[in-house]
Each structure stands twice: as structure tokens, then as C-alpha cells.
Amino acid sequence: MQDMVRVAVDAMGGDNAPDEIIKGTVEAVNSQQNIFCYLVGKKEVIEPCLQAYSYPKERIEVVHASEKIETAEPPVNAIRKKKDSSIVVALKMVKEGKADAFVSAGSSGAVLVGGQVIVGKIKGIERAPLAPLIPTEKGMSLLIDCGANVDARASHLVQFAQMGTIYMEGVMGISNPTVAIVNIGTEEEKGNALVKETFPLLKECDGINFVGNIEAREIPHGGADVIVCEAFTGNVILKLYEGIGSVMLGAIKKGLMATLKSKIGALLIKSSLKSTMKQFDASQYGGAPLLGLKGLVVKTHGSSKAKEVKNSIIQCQTFKAQDINAKIKEQLGKE
Amino acid sequence: MQDMVRVAVDAMGGDNAPDEIIKGTVEAVNSQQNIFCYLVGKKEVIEPCLQAYSYPKERIEVVHASEKIETAEPPVNAIRKKKDSSIVVALKMVKEGKADAFVSAGSSGAVLVGGQVIVGKIKGIERAPLAPLIPTEKGMSLLIDCGANVDARASHLVQFAQMGTIYMEGVMGISNPTVAIVNIGTEEEKGNALVKETFPLLKECDGINFVGNIEAREIPHGGADVIVCEAFTGNVILKLYEGIGSVMLGAIKKGLMATLKSKIGALLIKSSLKSTMKQFDASQYGGAPLLGLKGLVVKTHGSSKAKEVKNSIIQCQTFKAQDINAKIKEQLGKE
CATH class of the missing domain: 3.40.718.10 (Isopropylmalate Dehydrogenase)
Structure with missing residues (x-):
């Protein structure tokens, strides 16, 4: 497992958990040779879902965590009390060096607080910013x-x-x-x-x-x-x-359906419009890293689907290969 | 001139001054019976330009002001030193009750500072906000x-x-x-x-x-x-x-020109797209008032064309008719 990038994935976090999270994890592992994933969360939920897919069994491992932190929960409290939540368990794996990175679409607050409290900031870093x-x-x-x-x-x-x-x-x-x-x-x-x-x-x-x-x-x-x-x-x-993009796109689509002429036009421009909008689709870049920590913590959007989860996991490769944390420590860290 | 709304217009302010400002003023006066405008600025510049238009002569008056405040000038200094600038002269007309309102596409800073310093805040109002x-x-x-x-x-x-x-x-x-x-x-x-x-x-x-x-x-x-x-x-x-709107629109237009199919489609959807984009065009609402002052000061976008200037002037009617300042004074003012 020398060159493997080991990513702990929060199977319970986000609007589309666990289905899309598991699907994205499988896709990441299937598309890249050097990715190993831990799916962290309720075993009884993850395992049946995972069985539907074909993937290299030696590169996905389910790690049981009995609790789940909800988005509405006050983060500091949640991290402190839910010791067996997928977020806390996965962050501890990063802290202990069992995983190189943690990817979650769950509660932003809990991921940010947990990242700083459990994984910890590099000495000398005053604050760990989220950087999408x-x-x-x-x-x-x-x-x-x-x-x-x-x-x-x-x-x-x-x-x-x-x-x-x-x-x-x-x-x-x-x-x-x-x-x-x-x-x-x-x-x-x-x-x-x-x-x-x-x-x-x-x-x-x-x-x-x-x-x-x-x-x-x-x-x-x-x-x-x-x-x-x-x-x-x-x-x-x-x-x-996000807001302006979705409102403008919605208005354009609605406008195109207004007349027969525009409906015919809409059919002709559909693929062109789609590729334009893709350019403004942040999901292609995966998640946002929380920089300045002793390990990699990546927060993806709460509404992430398999594609975003996959890209967020793949993104961890470059982060590790480039040794971003070591560079931050070298330039900004204090002994 | 009892029911007239008297608007002092900054003929020198904005990227398209004086041409578009003068054009917008003429259009406002031509479209509404009860609007009287003072065009404030360099007489020798305004008058030749104004001659190109037909309008009721008794409802536009040129008021000479020899100086112009540039956008880059520090506003407090500019207001203090350029006593004969179009902004200072026009704001004094509002203060003295010669005009009901001031409309400018010029330096935001100078209009905001001048509005508060020259026209003055209603007693009890702590700050005069700009509200587009x-x-x-x-x-x-x-x-x-x-x-x-x-x-x-x-x-x-x-x-x-x-x-x-x-x-x-x-x-x-x-x-x-x-x-x-x-x-x-x-x-x-x-x-x-x-x-x-x-x-x-x-x-x-x-x-x-x-x-x-x-x-x-x-x-x-x-x-x-x-x-x-x-x-x-x-x-x-x-x-x-502004930024996202213009970038998205530009990308969509570019995308439509990508293939022959999308070009034909673009012709068919042109009018539909145009009316959709119009919905997101802030210029239809005119300018933004600076609320809480003893008179009406309206700031329009620096890139305003005749249409925005016209709408900003017309907007002053409702503001006066509804006596917004009196209502603000009644509810928030202090004796």
C-alpha cells in the first residue's frame, strides 16, 4: 500500500448519502489504480448498497461508525458528544495516519470544527481556511x-x-x-x-x-x-x-419554452448550452480543502452526487503527491 | 410649477457624459408632463449638445458649473475644494429647495459624501445608506x-x-x-x-x-x-x-456561435433570450437612492446610458409623490 492514497469517505454525510457517496467512491476506485477508500458509517447501511457494484474488493473497506452528525446540530457539541459518528471516526483515522485524507459531504460546521480539533492545525497556522x-x-x-x-x-x-x-x-x-x-x-x-x-x-x-x-x-x-x-x-x-447561476439558467430554460419558434431553437442549441453551463459547474473540481491542517480534509457540497464525490477523492492524489501540507509547514510552520 | 418635480441632473458625471445624460434628460421630460430638469455642468458643453433635440424648452434649464469631479479623486477633498463642480452646485440646489432631487452617474464617493455633507441627513438618522x-x-x-x-x-x-x-x-x-x-x-x-x-x-x-x-x-x-x-x-x-451576469451571458453567446446547428438555433431563440436577460437588467429600475437625507439624491451606475438616466429621473416622481423623506422623518427622525 506504499503508493496508495488512502481516503476515508464519510458514507453518511450529505443530502444524497449513502447511495451517491458509495457510488462515487466505487467510481473513484475503479478509475484510479492507486486509490484505497475506507467507507465510514453504518455497516448495515453501507454493505447492502456496496454489493450492487463491481470493484476491486481489496481497495474498499467498510469501517463501522454507529452515529451520524446532522447538519442542523451545533458542530462543537456534535464533535464532542458523537464519538462514534462517521465524521469523528474518519477524522481520527487521518490523525492516526491510517488515512491520508478525509472526504465529506456532511455538516460543514462539524467537518471544519472536527478538522481543527481532531486532526489539528500545523503549528504556526493561526486559522485553517476552507478554500473552494x-x-x-x-x-x-x-x-x-x-x-x-x-x-x-x-x-x-x-x-x-x-x-x-x-x-x-x-x-x-x-x-x-x-x-x-x-x-x-x-x-x-x-x-x-x-x-x-x-x-x-x-x-x-x-x-x-x-x-x-x-x-x-x-x-x-x-x-x-x-x-x-x-x-x-x-x-x-x-x-x-450558486444562486445567480441557478436562477439565470432556470430563467433561460423557461424563456426557451415560451414560443414554438424558441422551442425549436432550444433543440438546436441544447448541446451547446449544456457545454457552456458545464464550464460554470463547480462540481468538476471536486471539493474544497481545509488548508493548514496536519492531514487532508476535503469538504464537498452537501448536495454532492457521485461525480463530485469521485472528483473529490481523486483530487486527494495530487494533494498527497505534491505534499502540500509539507510545503505549508515548511513555509509557514513554526517548530 | 406647483406639481412639478424639479430634478437637478449631473450633466458631467459618468462614462457616457454628457451625451447620454442629456439624451436621457430630454427623454424624461418628453415622456412626463410634470418633470422639470436642471442640467448642471459646463454650459459650453451642454448647450450645443442640447440643441440637437426637440423638447419643451420651458422644462429644461442649463445651470453652469465650471468644474468636474473625476471618479478617481478622493471624495472628501473633491467636495471641499471643487465648489463650482456639477455635483456640489446641484447638491446645493437640493439643499436650498431649488430642486427636489439630484441624479448623478458621476463619482459614487463624491455623491455619497456630498449628499451627507451638503444636503445633510435627517436628524436622528445615523447613516445614509445607498439602496439599489x-x-x-x-x-x-x-x-x-x-x-x-x-x-x-x-x-x-x-x-x-x-x-x-x-x-x-x-x-x-x-x-x-x-x-x-x-x-x-x-x-x-x-x-x-x-x-x-x-x-x-x-x-x-x-x-x-x-x-x-x-x-x-x-x-x-x-x-x-x-x-x-x-x-x-x-x-x-x-x-x-453584475459580474456573473455579464460573464454567463458572454459565455452563452460564445457557445451559440460554436457550430452551424447552434447558430441556426441562436437565430430562433434570440428574442426569447433577449427578453429573459431583460428581466435581469437592473437598469430598468433607474438609480439607487441615498436614503435618510433631507432631499432626494439618486446615484445611477457610472456606465449609465440614456435609458437609465431617464428612468432615474422618472423615479424621482414617485419618491416625491409618496413623500418618502417625510415618512422617514416621521418614523425615525428626532426633533
């Missing part, structure tokens, strides 16, 4: 932080810029990625207290390619590779991306 | 605040909710409009320090129909009529709306 890739006109950008820890300090944002740079270089292969901070104007003197305090620190920070402020308008145009922001702002950006 | 209408699946919502005054306090946000309610009832005719605060989750205990402090105050506030937190994802779905947020967040939402 978002689609842009030019490809994709890393939005860092979209997590649950709001009201960040300037020093946190500087570390986000550094970790985001390491991620985009290592995992996405972008050399010298541009870094910008989200602001309400492009001029240096603009912004709220946090951004004003952070801007000069980013300017002076070695090892990042800081290009200044970015207005939200420029984010979908691909204005920078690494988009640094406080988690409240990041959450708004991420969710608005 | 944004398109949604159901129609439109008021996004309050999108202005330049960031780092608001909880008491400011409560006033935004109250003023937003008065505006949506009076100007948009929505009875008992729903009010929500932008947050990273729907549960009451979520959020940053500001939102956590504001939530209970909104819950207890009389005269508003508070429905709780709104996640950014639900904004385009029309989740609430009045969307309350701090200006930094509001700015991000407003600009991201």
Missing part, C-alpha cells in the same frame, strides 16, 4: 476563506494568501499565481478596517504575487488566481455564485 | 446598504431595515415587505459579530416584517423584499451580480 475553486471566464480561481470562522484578523488573511499560493502552484499547476484581496474599490486606500490593515501586509509579504484589490465584479472574469477574503465575505461570494 | 434595487426571480429586492460607509454598527442596520421598508412600501407599492439580514446560515446563532448583535434588535423592531437570516444563495431567488447588510457585503453582492 470557483469557475471563471478564464478557468478557475481559489476563493479563500469560505469557512465558518468569521471575523478574521489581518494576520489570518496573510496566511490565507500564502497557503492559497502553495495550493494553486502545487495542485493546480499555476506558476506564480496572482493574489488579490476582495475590496469595494481598486484603490489602496479603500475598504473596511480589516482590508485596510491587511493590504500593506500583503504588499510586503514575500513569496506571493500580490496584485492588489479586486472588486467582486472582476471575480467571475478571472481577475486573480487566489482571491483572499474573510470567511463571511467568502461565504457570500460562493453562495451568490 | 436588484433583479430577482420574483421581481426585485432592495439591497441596503451598498454605499461607501463600511464598518457599520448594529443600530445603523436596524435603521436600514426601517428605511428600506418605507421605500419598498411607498415607492414600489409592496405592502408589509419582508426584511432579512444577509448571513452565512439561516440559524439565529450563526454569523459574524455584527450580524449576531443586529439579529435580536431586528427581531424586536416594530413596524418591520423581519423574516430572519438570508443566505446569499437565496437573494437571486427573491428570498426577501428588503435585504439588509453592511456596505462592504452589499457592495460585494451588487458587483458580483
Whole structure:
């Protein structure tokens, strides 16, 4: 199991658990030779479901966990009390080195809290940001932080810029990625207290390619590779991306059904529209890593289907191969 | 001139000044009997341009102002030093009661600062928010605040909710409009320090129909009529709306030109797509008012064309007819 990437998958988390999670896990294992998965959760639920698939039996193992953390549960409490939940059991496997990575579509709060409490932050890292890739006109950008820890300090944002740079270089292969901070104007003197305090620190920070402020308008145009922001702002950006996309697409579809002429047209453009929309489909990139931890924790969308789960698992390969954690530790860690 | 609405228009402000501003002003006057406009700016520039149009001469008057505030100028300084700029001259006309309203596509910062400094806030109003209408699946919502005054306090946000309610009832005719605060989750205990402090105050506030937190994802779905947020967040939402819309539309158009089949389809769906996109075109609603001032100040987008300018001017009618300022003063003002 030397070159294997061992991924603990939360079989119980997300709107489509366990079916789509199990399907995605099987697909990941079938598509890649060097992936080994632990399906963590209720054995009596997972096993019957798993039997429907054909896959290399030696590369999927079911690990029993009797409890499940619900999305609505207060995360700190849930992590503390539900010791035998799929999230806690799987995170412990990462902590103990039994697994290289943890992938979950379950409660964001519990994954974020659990990641920090159980796996733990690399010494020297002040906060572990959640960093999803978002689609842009030019490809994709890393939005860092979209997590649950709001009201960040300037020093946190500087570390986000550094970790985001390491991620985009290592995992996405972008050399010298541009870094910008989200602001309400492009001029240096603009912004709220946090951004004003952070801007000069980013300017002076070695090892990042800081290009200044970015207005939200420029984010979908691909204005920078690494988009640094406080988690409240990041959450708004991420969710608005989803919301506008789905509303616009719905309106376009509805409009196309309005007349006979447009209905015929719709048939002709269907495949073209589909491939365009695919470009704006964040699911192709898999999940969002929680950076700065001692192991890899990947959060995928609560509504993830097999495809997202598969991509999230596959993504762990590159993360491990590029040894992102070691690079973060080397550049930002403290002994 | 009893029932006339007198609007001072900044002829020099915006990317398309003075041509589109003058055109929009003429169109407003030609379309409505009770609108009188002052075109404020350089006489030698405005007059030749105005001669190209036919309109009732007694309802447009050119008011000379020799200076122009540029978008890049620091607003506080610009307002203080350029006493004979179109923005300062026009705002003084509102202050002195010569005009009922001021419409500008010029420097946001200068309009916001000038509105508060020259026209002045209603006594008791802590901050004057900029409140644009944004398109949604159901129609439109008021996004309050999108202005330049960031780092608001909880008491400011409560006033935004109250003023937003008065505006949506009076100007948009929505009875008992729903009010929500932008947050990273729907549960009451979520959020940053500001939102956590504001939530209970909104819950207890009389005269508003508070429905709780709104996640950014639900904004385009029309989740609430009045969307309350701090200006930094509001700015991000407003600009991201613009950015995603234009990028998606561009990608769809490009996709349609990809194959012969899709090109033919594109011809058939053209009018349907156009009317769908019109639904998401914020320009139909005119500009955004700066609420809580002693007079009406309306900021339209810097890239406004004649249509937006016209709609912004016409919008001033309803604002005056409904006496929004008197209602704000009555409910929130202090003697």
C-alpha cells in the first residue's frame, strides 16, 4: 500500500448519502489504480448498497461508525458528544495516519470544527481556511476563506494568501499565481478596517504575487488566481455564485419554452448550452480543502452526487503527491 | 410649477457624459408632463449638445458649473475644494429647495459624501445608506446598504431595515415587505459579530416584517423584499451580480456561435433570450437612492446610458409623490 492514497469517505454525510457517496467512491476506485477508500458509517447501511457494484474488493473497506452528525446540530457539541459518528471516526483515522485524507459531504460546521480539533492545525497556522475553486471566464480561481470562522484578523488573511499560493502552484499547476484581496474599490486606500490593515501586509509579504484589490465584479472574469477574503465575505461570494447561476439558467430554460419558434431553437442549441453551463459547474473540481491542517480534509457540497464525490477523492492524489501540507509547514510552520 | 418635480441632473458625471445624460434628460421630460430638469455642468458643453433635440424648452434649464469631479479623486477633498463642480452646485440646489432631487452617474464617493455633507441627513438618522434595487426571480429586492460607509454598527442596520421598508412600501407599492439580514446560515446563532448583535434588535423592531437570516444563495431567488447588510457585503453582492451576469451571458453567446446547428438555433431563440436577460437588467429600475437625507439624491451606475438616466429621473416622481423623506422623518427622525 506504499503508493496508495488512502481516503476515508464519510458514507453518511450529505443530502444524497449513502447511495451517491458509495457510488462515487466505487467510481473513484475503479478509475484510479492507486486509490484505497475506507467507507465510514453504518455497516448495515453501507454493505447492502456496496454489493450492487463491481470493484476491486481489496481497495474498499467498510469501517463501522454507529452515529451520524446532522447538519442542523451545533458542530462543537456534535464533535464532542458523537464519538462514534462517521465524521469523528474518519477524522481520527487521518490523525492516526491510517488515512491520508478525509472526504465529506456532511455538516460543514462539524467537518471544519472536527478538522481543527481532531486532526489539528500545523503549528504556526493561526486559522485553517476552507478554500473552494470557483469557475471563471478564464478557468478557475481559489476563493479563500469560505469557512465558518468569521471575523478574521489581518494576520489570518496573510496566511490565507500564502497557503492559497502553495495550493494553486502545487495542485493546480499555476506558476506564480496572482493574489488579490476582495475590496469595494481598486484603490489602496479603500475598504473596511480589516482590508485596510491587511493590504500593506500583503504588499510586503514575500513569496506571493500580490496584485492588489479586486472588486467582486472582476471575480467571475478571472481577475486573480487566489482571491483572499474573510470567511463571511467568502461565504457570500460562493453562495451568490450558486444562486445567480441557478436562477439565470432556470430563467433561460423557461424563456426557451415560451414560443414554438424558441422551442425549436432550444433543440438546436441544447448541446451547446449544456457545454457552456458545464464550464460554470463547480462540481468538476471536486471539493474544497481545509488548508493548514496536519492531514487532508476535503469538504464537498452537501448536495454532492457521485461525480463530485469521485472528483473529490481523486483530487486527494495530487494533494498527497505534491505534499502540500509539507510545503505549508515548511513555509509557514513554526517548530 | 406647483406639481412639478424639479430634478437637478449631473450633466458631467459618468462614462457616457454628457451625451447620454442629456439624451436621457430630454427623454424624461418628453415622456412626463410634470418633470422639470436642471442640467448642471459646463454650459459650453451642454448647450450645443442640447440643441440637437426637440423638447419643451420651458422644462429644461442649463445651470453652469465650471468644474468636474473625476471618479478617481478622493471624495472628501473633491467636495471641499471643487465648489463650482456639477455635483456640489446641484447638491446645493437640493439643499436650498431649488430642486427636489439630484441624479448623478458621476463619482459614487463624491455623491455619497456630498449628499451627507451638503444636503445633510435627517436628524436622528445615523447613516445614509445607498439602496439599489436588484433583479430577482420574483421581481426585485432592495439591497441596503451598498454605499461607501463600511464598518457599520448594529443600530445603523436596524435603521436600514426601517428605511428600506418605507421605500419598498411607498415607492414600489409592496405592502408589509419582508426584511432579512444577509448571513452565512439561516440559524439565529450563526454569523459574524455584527450580524449576531443586529439579529435580536431586528427581531424586536416594530413596524418591520423581519423574516430572519438570508443566505446569499437565496437573494437571486427573491428570498426577501428588503435585504439588509453592511456596505462592504452589499457592495460585494451588487458587483458580483453584475459580474456573473455579464460573464454567463458572454459565455452563452460564445457557445451559440460554436457550430452551424447552434447558430441556426441562436437565430430562433434570440428574442426569447433577449427578453429573459431583460428581466435581469437592473437598469430598468433607474438609480439607487441615498436614503435618510433631507432631499432626494439618486446615484445611477457610472456606465449609465440614456435609458437609465431617464428612468432615474422618472423615479424621482414617485419618491416625491409618496413623500418618502417625510415618512422617514416621521418614523425615525428626532426633533
